[in-house]
Amino acid sequence: MSSLLSCFGCCGDSEEINTPSANRNAEREAAGTKNEQQQKKVASATVEKEATLEKQKKEAAPDQSRRFKVLIIYYTTYGHIKKLADLVKEGLEKSGNCDIELFQVPETLPEEVLKLLGAPPKPEDPILTFEQHNKLAEADGIIFGFPTRFGAICAQMKAFFDSLGHLWQKGSLNGKLASFFFSTGTQGGGQETTAWTAISQLAHLGLLYVPSGYTFGSEMFSFEEPHGGSPYGPGTFAGADGSRQPSPYEMQYAEHLGKYFATVIRRFH
Ligand SMILES: Cc1cc2nc3c(=O)[nH]c(=O)nc-3n(C[C@H](O)[C@H](O)[C@H](O)COP(=O)(O)O)c2cc1C
Known part of the structure; x- marks a missing residue:
């Protein structure tokens, strides 16, 4: 008691009085250290989280420098589809x-029938042979072009699709992007039905159809002049x-x- 009166517990002389205060100080110090440690922990976790988010953002953002392999594979008898094929290629090229690579599918008609049809000589683009089918497996995207025959894709393109059974079996084309373009003789001759017959080919091969929708713009609604094409391509x-011959509208499309x-291919990857 005497020591209590003489000291008030501030000088640290008396064990009796000093102990609770020292304990409180020690507790405060310990709590302070704990707090500091916790703050450090939180800070380092935040830095780590931010770094992870940054990394995820970078991974999710399309790599602007990445290049994509795109094949244009077409059939033409009279050259209309070849004209469109060159323009599709130009559009892809402009994207940078x-x-x-541009290929024709093998002809299936005999020479005498082609003569009867009045078919001009074939364009110079190479014919995609069976040995080159791995090009499809290596491509990021494939765009097909074909004229209609009786409202459906021409037999030459169908025969080409039929020859891809070995890639279908291995699932080599699953998840690749694909589009198409087409031609008909007349307005009611199959602009839409031909597209429909192509969609089933893509579906079975696991190709992801990229329709152009109405992305070409308001002219798609115009009745000013007849034009081919539709949301299908x-x-x-x-x-x-x-x-x-293809009109300016059709060529631009x-x-x-x-x-x-x-x-789309950049956004997709
Ligand atoms: C056997 C045969 C069948 C055809 N069937 C159709 C048809 O159903 N509808 C149509 O509008 N045009 C038809 N056509 C016209 C072609 O579609 C037309 O010649 C072709 O689209 C022109 O494209 P190309 O110059 O690239 O060969 C047919 C042509 C041939 C030779």
Whole structure:
């Protein structure tokens, strides 16, 4: 008691009085250290979280420098589809992120039938052989072009699809992007039904169909002049005798498909 009166517990002389205060100080110090440790822990966890988020953001953002392999595979008898194919290629080229190869599918008609049809010589683009089928497996995207035959895709393109059974079996084309363009002789001749017959080919092969939708713009709604193409893709009318050539609208739409496909392929990967 005497020591209590003489000291008030502030000088640390008396064990009796000093102990609770020292304990409190020690407790305070310990709590302070704990707090500091916790704050450090939280800070380092925040830094770690931010770094992870930054990494995830970078991974999710499309790699602007990445290049994509795109094949354009077409069949033409009179050259309309070849014209559209070149324009689709131009559109892809303008995007600047695609390496493009243009191929024809093998002809299935005998020479004498082609002669009867009045078919001009074939374009110079190489024919995609069976040995080159691995190009499809290596591609990021494939765009097919074909004229209609009796409202459905032409037999040459169908035969080509039929020859891909070995890739289908291995699932080599699953998840790749694909689009198409088409031509018909007349307005009611199959602009839409031909597209429909192509969709089933893509579906079975596991190809992801990229329709152009209405991305080409408001002219798609115009009745000013007849034009091929639809939300399924660009198209042209050859005319009953094949003399009509792709119109400016149809040509621009074909180029648009190339540009649009390049955008989608970048966004997709
Ligand atoms: C055997 C045969 C069947 C055809 N069937 C259709 C048809 O059903 N509807 C149509 O609009 N045009 C039809 N056409 C016209 C072609 O679609 C037209 O010639 C083609 O679209 C032109 O494209 P190309 O110049 O690239 O060969 C047919 C042509 C041939 C030779």
